[in-house]
Amino acid sequence: MKVKALKFILTVAAVLGLALVTSHFHSDSSAQAATKPSYSEAYKVAKKQLGKPYGWGSTGPSRFDCSGLTKYVFKKGAGKTLHRTAQSQYNHYKKVSYKNIKKGDLVFFGGSKHSISHVGMYIGNGKMIDSQNRGVIVERVKAPWWNYVGSARPVNFAS
Known part of the structure; x- marks a missing residue:
């Protein structure tokens, strides 16, 4: 049971980490586009x-x-x-x-x-x-x- 719980926690952590990284890169590129000088x-x-x-x-x-x-x-x-x-x-x-x-x-x-x-x-x-x-x-x-x-x-x- 402990192994399944540990795998579940690691999977959730990986998914959340990936979501956070993806969100960070998306917001950086959006910020760059929004701040391009006019x-x-x-x-x-x-x-x-x-x-x-x-x-x-x-x-x-x-x-x-x-x-x-x-x-x-x-x-x-x-x-x-x-x-x-x-x-x-x-x-x-x-x-x-x-x-x-x-x-x-x-x-x-x-x-x-x-x-x-x-x-x-x-x-x-x-x-x-x-x-x-x-x-x-x-x-x-x-x-x-x-x-x-x-x-x-x-x-x-x-x-």
């Missing part, structure tokens, strides 16, 4: 910064340089910590061609891929939000005063 949240954060002044080396929240703005927006709006400088952001994230650019991608400017001096966040229709000498503004990516070098996708935003 472009609209990042855009809301970026839009709230419009009009704030430029400050060399500034990372917000009252003033920004270009990479300080993108770092701030992605941390607050997408939960993603970006590298600090425009060059480092360019170096570390997946490159995308201009024809495949999506809202929320980063756009980079400078002399070459080895001398990136500016970054902004693409918001669609050929425009970006960036921080430059006129402060945080919306402007065209292909403006004549910027030498577009490339784009990168630090986050795959939820559709």
Whole structure:
């Protein structure tokens, strides 16, 4: 009788353990799907910064340089910590061609891929939000005063 009782207890424990493990993995994948960053949240954060002044080396929240703005927006709006400088952001994230650019991608400017001096966040229709000498503004990516070098996708935003 003791053997049957022990087998029963072990079977129940195994079933409960399996149910617990399965539940844990299911809730983790559901949580990841539910918390995938959205472009609209990042855009809301970026839009709230419009009009704030430029400050060399500034990372917000009252003033920004270009990479300080993108770092701030992605941390607050997408939960993603970006590298600090425009060059480092360019170096570390997946490159995308201009024809495949999506809202929320980063756009980079400078002399070459080895001398990136500016970054902004693409918001669609050929425009970006960036921080430059006129402060945080919306402007065209292909403006004549910027030498577009490339784009990168630090986050795959939820559709």
